Amino acid sequence: MSNFVLFPGPFLYITKVSNHSEIKDSIVSFIKDHARGEIDSPVEKAYSSYYNDENQFSDFMITNSFLTDIIWDPMDSMLRQMPFEIRSPVNNSNVTELWYQYYKTGGHHKEHTHSNCTFSGIYILHSTEPNKTIFFGNGAANQGYQRFTHDTHYLTEGHVILFPSEMYHKVMPNEHERMVISFNIKSR
Numbered sequence: 001m002s003n004f005v006l007f008p009g010p011f012l013y014i015t016k017v018s019n020h021s022e023i024k025d026s027i028v029s030f031i032k033d034h035a036r037g038e039i040d041s042p043v044e045k046a047y048s049s050y051y052n053d054e055n056q057f058s059d060f061m062i063t064n065s066f067l068t069d070i071i072w073d074p075m076d077s078m079l080r081q082m083p084f085e086i087r088s089p090v091n092n093s094n095v096t097e098l099w100y101q102y103y104k105t106g107g108h109h110k111e112h113t114h115s116n117c118t119f120s121g122i123y124i125l126h127s128t129e130p131n132k133t134i135f136f137g138n139g140a141a142n143q144g145y146q147r148f149t150h151d152t153h154y155l156t157e158g159h160v161i162l163f164p165s166e167m168y169h170k171v172m173p174n175e176h177e178r179m180v181i182s183f184n185i186k187s188r
């Protein structure tokens with residue numbers, strides 16, 4: 001018998017949107033039309049529809065039935081393949097927030113978590129450079145015994161990353177224009 005009891009911990013589930021090339025152009029043109037200015041704070045530099053959007057972006061995504069491809073199919077396969085026991089089937093999950101981040105040269109986002117939800121996701125909609133999202137395995141600072149980070153530089157556009165919402169992550173400065181769609185999911 002082992003002296004250790006291991007609990008399910010932080011994880012990333014990475015998959016690809018099957019029809020990325022078909023849906024990309026339509027979403028990119030919505031964003032180019034919709035984005036206004038840029039937030040430039042110590043925490044983030046990007047245009048984020050998280051603020052003052054009045055649901056225009058999520059209405060657009062729902063009207064065009066894009067949520068199946070970028071959220072529910074990936075969620076379904078994640079839950080089917082989960083390597084530990086889970087309580088929440090996908091049909092008890094809701095999207096609580098859906099927004100886009102439009103980064104230009106130098107755009108970034110400091111360490112943060114997503115609150116009041118269970119899982120979060122990032123869909124890399126448009127990118128021409130190594131992906132800039134870095135995840136922290138054990139909180140922002142990391143404990144001395146577990147300095148674990150994961151750099152997702154190898155991911156290209158079309159990928160979706162799902163993760164437990166309490167995981168810290170950050171976006172390093174982008175060299176070129178980059179767009180991602182982010183979402184929060186509450187599971188009961």
Ligand SMILES: [Fe+2]
Nearest residue numbers: 112114169182
């Ligand atoms: Fe985030």
